[in-house]
Amino acid sequence: MKVVLPDNSELELPDGATGLDAARAIGPKLAEQAVLVRSNGNIQDLRAPLADGQEIQILTTRDTHDPDALSVLRHSTAHLLAEAVRRLYPGTKIAIGPPIENGFYYDFEFPEPIGEEALERIEQEIQHELEEGRAWNREEVAAEQARSYFAEQGEEYKVELVDTADGPITMYTQGDFTDLCRGPHLQDSKPIKAVKLTGLAGAYWRGDEHNTQLTRIYGTAFYDQADLDAYLEQLEQARARDHRRLGTQLDLFHLSDHAPGMPFWHPKGMVIWNALEDLRRRENLKRGYVEVKTPLLYDVGTWVTSGHWEKFKDEMFIVPYSDRELGLKPMNCPGHMLLFGSDLRSYRDLPLRYAESSTLHRNERAGTLHGLLRVQHVTQDDAHMFVTPEQIEEEIFGCLDFAAYLYDLFGMEARFELSTRPENKLGTDEEWDFTEGALKNALERRGIDYTVNEGDGAFYGPKIDLHMTDVLGRSWQMGTIQLDSQMPARFGLSYMGEDNAEHTPYVIHRALFGSLERFIGILIEHYAGAFPFWLAPVQIRVIPIGEAHRAAAHRLADELGDYRAEVDERNETVGKRIREAEVEKIPIVILYGDKESDESLAVRERGGEQSTKSLSELREYLATL
Ligand SMILES: [Zn+2]
Numbered sequence: 001m002k003v004v005l006p007d008n009s010e011l012e013l014p015d016g017a018t019g020l021d022a023a024r025a026i027g028p029k030l031a032e033q034a035v036l037v038r039s040n041g042n043i044q045d046l047r048a049p050l051a052d053g054q055e056i057q058i059l060t061t062r063d064t065h066d067p068d069a070l071s072v073l074r075h076s077t078a079h080l081l082a083e084a085v086r087r088l089y090p091g092t093k094i095a096i097g098p099p100i101e102n103g104f105y106y107d108f109e110f111p112e113p114i115g116e117e118a119l120e121r122i123e124q125e126i127q128h129e130l131e132e133g134r135a136w137n138r139e140e141v142a143a144e145q146a147r148s149y150f151a152e153q154g155e156e157y158k159v160e161l162v163d164t165a166d167g168p169i170t171m172y173t174q175g176d177f178t179d180l181c182r183g184p185h186l187q188d189s190k191p192i193k194a195v196k197l198t199g200l201a202g203a204y205w206r207g208d209e210h211n212t213q214l215t216r217i218y219g220t221a222f223y224d225q226a227d228l229d230a231y232l233e234q235l236e237q238a239r240a241r242d243h244r245r246l247g248t249q250l251d252l253f254h255l256s257d258h259a260p261g262m263p264f265w266h267p268k269g270m271v272i273w274n275a276l277e278d279l280r281r282r283e284n285l286k287r288g289y290v291e292v293k294t295p296l297l298y299d300v301g302t303w304v305t306s307g308h309w310e311k312f313k314d315e316m317f318i319v320p321y322s323d324r325e326l327g328l329k330p331m332n333c334p335g336h337m338l339l340f341g342s343d344l345r346s347y348r349d350l351p352l353r354y355a356e357s358s359t360l361h362r363n364e365r366a367g368t369l370h371g372l373l374r375v376q377h378v379t380q381d382d383a384h385m386f387v388t389p390e391q392i393e394e395e396i397f398g399c400l401d402f403a404a405y406l407y408d409l410f411g412m413e414a415r416f417e418l419s420t421r422p423e424n425k426l427g428t429d430e431e432w433d434f435t436e437g438a439l440k441n442a443l444e445r446r447g448i449d450y451t452v453n454e455g456d457g458a459f460y461g462p463k464i465d466l467h468m469t470d471v472l473g474r475s476w477q478m479g480t481i482q483l484d485s486q487m488p489a490r491f492g493l494s495y496m497g498e499d500n501a502e503h504t505p506y507v508i509h510r511a512l513f514g515s516l517e518r519f520i521g522i523l524i525e526h527y528a529g530a531f532p533f534w535l536a537p538v539q540i541r542v543i544p545i546g547e548a549h550r551a552a553a554h555r556l557a558d559e560l561g562d563y564r565a566e567v568d569e570r571n572e573t574v575g576k577r578i579r580e581a582e583v584e585k586i587p588i589v590i591l592y593g594d595k596e597s598d599e600s601l602a603v604r605e606r607g608g609e610q611s612t613k614s615l616s617e618l619r620e621y622l623a624t625l
């Protein structure tokens with residue numbers, strides 16, 4: 001038989017040859033380093049037979065960042081975990097142990113519950129196994145043989161898995177531990193260079209709450225210790241930046257079951273909120289938008305007209321009213337359509353840009369809510385532009401320019417994705433050629449690199465999605481710019497053209513922050529709570545050294561009254577008050593004692609840098625921040 005290698009060359013092998021045989025035929029070094037066969041996107045154990053004509057790629061210990069190579073390593077480590085647990089805790093029953101994103105888990109039924117402190121001991125036992133070395137043996141067996149093996153061991157979960165399995169049954173053995181498993185597995189444990197058990201959780205057998213609750217042990221493994229170190233460092237950074245933790249620590253907001261998924265904003269959080277609102281308003285004004293305000297509740301008929309009732313009904317809150325029902329708006333579009341339709345419009349009125357930062361409500365399933373990142377109470381920096389076909393490109397250009405300006409302001413790298421006509425599109429291919437072309441031209445003219453998601457547009461038009469990459473390299477979907485030819489028609493909107501005939505306008509839906517709630521959540525994590533000076537809830541804190549300096553400290557704070565300045569005159573040591581200002585991440589702290597005067601102020605910046613400045617020098621400096 002023959003198999004096809006990645007360079008399209010063919011390799012002759014005896015019938016029934018395995019991936020390992022193929023590796024050996026190519027070279028002993030490859031055979032030694034091989035961890036897995038990949039074939040047309042599927043993964044296969046090295047010891048499983050290949051088919052005639054099969055295309056194969058052999059992954060090795062050098063593919064240290066390949067997701068498939070990592071998953072076979074991690075799943076093999078899960079088997080080492082099960083072996084360790086069975087040895088340390090006799091009587092433990094084992095359930096399942098698959099690889100997951102960034103690691104693996106294994107579910108156990110322990111005779112006595114274990115705590116987090118047990119993880120270290122189990123991890124050491126895995127280290128012993130690695131030092132001794134383990135090799136995996138793969139065996140295809142009859143169901144009855146597998147069943148009686150696990151029944152004898154009292155492994156009732158494995159017996160149930162055998163009974164419900166379809167296809168051939170395979171068992172993998174390492175040392176004196178045998179597990180029921182489809183594989184694939186490593187040849188041996190040598191490539192496993194770094195293991196970490198990361199946590200414990202409860203999990204029901206087969207995810208069903210009527211079943212026994214098992215203990216799930218999570219872990220991860222890598223081909224290289226440095227990769228594990230980098231991963232743990234990133235986890236630690238993400239934990240330190242968690243916006244829910246920082247939201248409490250910095251007194252910005254809280255969430256409560258009184259209003260699920262609807263944040264309570266504290267005074268300091270509102271400073272950030274209002275700074276973003278001011279920014280939005282100022283830029284909108286500069287860029288020719290007009291601000292409007294439309295109702296929160298609309299008759300259900302309005303939602304039927306807009307199409308939301310058909311597509312979005314389950315995510316809407318419905319409120320009874322007299323003998324009918326009103327829907328709380330999940331989007332501003334219908335309100336803006338009705339506003340446009342409330343008067344006669346001419347081509348001279350276009351483009352007409354309605355901006356509204358309104359509160360929207362979306363009925364999200366309880367389990368999906370997550371801090372500020374997924375809320376039910378959404379405040380979008382929304383706008384709708386009504387345009388003629390000729391104005392589309394210029395208007396999209398304006399949106400892109402606006403978005404690039406905003407993301408740059410926050411030091412975030414923007415990424416743009418253009419989504420094109422889907423299968424269920426409305427309108428002709430000529431119309432789509434025109435609209436997609438307008439979006440592409442705008443992107444290229446603004447000098448923006450973008451990727452194309454073929455077929456991912458909405459049925460009513462193409463769109464551009466905006467993503468940002470934060471300092472940890474995590475990508476977030478932010479705003480969206482969507483061209484729409486359908487909703488204006490559904491609402492019967494028209495304008496009088498230059499030709500004295502009525503035309504249906506196009507509308508562009510756009511939000512650049514996305515939602516303020518989510519945007520602030522992302523900003524908190526991006527800055528790790530250390531906001532730039534212009535956004536910081538408290539910009540300056542004056543600390544009088546002793547009681548005698550309080551009056552002077554207040555006078556100084558008043559002098560700096562055009563900034564958000566305050567005095568910390570509590571009866572605490574200076575050291576403690578400085579430390580607390582650091583925890584609160586306040587950008588500028590001024591100490592005021594006997595030696596200080598308006599001519600000589602002790603200024604301490606966030607991060608620890610200290611200097612002496614006169615009041616006028618300080619003012620000059622602050623103006624640069
Ligand atoms: Zn396995």
Ligand SMILES: [Zn+2]
Pocket residue numbers: 331332333384509510
């Ligand atoms: Zn809209």
